[in-house]
Amino acid sequence: QSVLTQPPSVSAAPGQKVTFSCSGSSSNVGNNYVSWYQQLPRTAPKLLIYDNNKRPSGIPARFSGSKSGTSATLGITGLQTGDEADYYCGTWDSSLNTVVFGGGTKLTVL
Amino acid sequence: QVQLVQSGAEVKKPGASVKVSCKASGYTSTGDYIHWVRQAPGQGLEWMGIINPSGGSTLYAQKFQGRLTVTRDTSTSTVYMDLSSLRAEDTAVYYCARELEDCRSSNCYDLWGQGALVTVSS
Numbered sequence: 001q002s003v004l005t006q007p008p009s010v011s012a013a014p015g016q017k018v019t020f021s022c023s024g025s026s027s028n029v030g031n032n033y034v035s036w037y038q039q040l041p042r043t044a045p046k047l048l049i050y051d052n053n054k055r056p057s058g059i060p061a062r063f064s065g066s067k068s069g070t071s072a073t074l075g076i077t078g079l080q081t082g083d084e085a086d087y088y089c090g091t092w093d094s095s096l097n098t099v100v101f102g103g104g105t106k107l108t109v110l
Numbered sequence: 111q112v113q114l115v116q117s118g119a120e121v122k123k124p125g126a127s128v129k130v131s132c133k134a135s136g137y138t139s140t141g142d143y144i145h146w147v148r149q150a151p152g153q154g155l156e157w158m159g160i161i162n163p164s165g166g167s168t169l170y171a172q173k174f175q176g177r178l179t180v181t182r183d184t185s186t187s188t189v190y191m192d193l194s195s196l197r198a199e200d201t202a203v204y205y206c207a208r209e210l211e212d213c214r215s216s217n218c219y220d221l222w223g224q225g226a227l228v229t230v231s232s
Contacts, residue, residue: 002154033215037155044205044225045147045155050218056210088155092215098171099145099157099217 003028004089006102012079013110020074020105022089028100032092034072036065039086039104048087049074076107084109112136114206114223121229127194130226132206134187139163143209144189145219146180148202156202160209160216161189196230203227 005023012018022034034052037045047056049065052072062077072089090101117131132144146158158178159170165182179192189206204226207219 033213033217035213035215035217035219037219044207044222045219046222047210047218047220050210051212051214056220090155090157090217092217096172097169099215101155101157104154 002103003093003096003100004091004102006087006089006105008103009106009108011108011110014079014081016079017075017077018079018107019076020087020089020107022072022074022102024070024072024091024100026070027095028070028091028093029067029072030070031094034065034067034089034091036063036072036074037088037090038083039088041085045088079109081109083107112221114208114221116204116206116223116226119227119229121231122196124197124230124232126196126230127192128196128228129190129192130204130206130228132189132191132223134208139187139208140184141211143216144180144182145207145209145216146178146191147205147207147219149205149225150199150202153202158191158204193228196228198230201228201230 036049039045052067053065064075086104088104093100115133145160161168161180170178181190206223208221210218210220
């Protein structure tokens with residue numbers, strides 16, 4: 001029932017590349033900027049990407065973000081076992097006047 | 111070090127209120143927009159509201175209108191989240207989070223509190 005749609009899970013092998021999708025509408029993803037968060041078990045979320053494709057200080061370049069229309073994508077290259085976490089997208093929704101998040105995608109590094 | 115330090119876990123009965131604090135430490139917080147985000151057990155993130163740097167303006171998600179009050183004491187660099195008429199579905203970890211200064215959509219939080227578990231149970 002989340003406003004933004006994310007697949008529940010993805011998996012990939014160490015060293016590989018993985019992408020996460022985030023689908024919305026014109027009132028949110030389509031006309032606002034998207035952020036991505038990583039949440040390790042029992043910890044607060046960590047900002048990975050903001051304004052669609054910017055990385056905060058300290059986030060390595062193997063994390064990248066993009067947006068096209070009403071969908072956004074997070075990419076991680078050179079997967080590490082420490083990347084196993086839940087990943088959330090978020091943005092502003094101009095109709096709801098609220099920040100909205102996706103339901104999250106659980107990454108398993110095989 | 112730079113951090114947001116939240117108050118501890120709370121157990122409340124249905125119908126009661128809870129007040130969670132969020133204190134900025136290690137930096138000057140006078141320019142911060144602070145958001146509140148909650149996460150029910152095993153669930154995703156849910157945005158609750160925001161307060162501006164002076165504490166004079168707030169915006170709440172419609173879902174919490176009438177039950178949520180966010181206030182700020184600038185003299186102690188502390189923000190408070192007060193949620194009333196608690197029900198079992200309010201059981202969650204409540205996070206405060208600082209909005210990144212150059213964020214364009216009010217959804218970029220670069221500093222988070224450690225979270226405060228609020229349990230609502232009779």
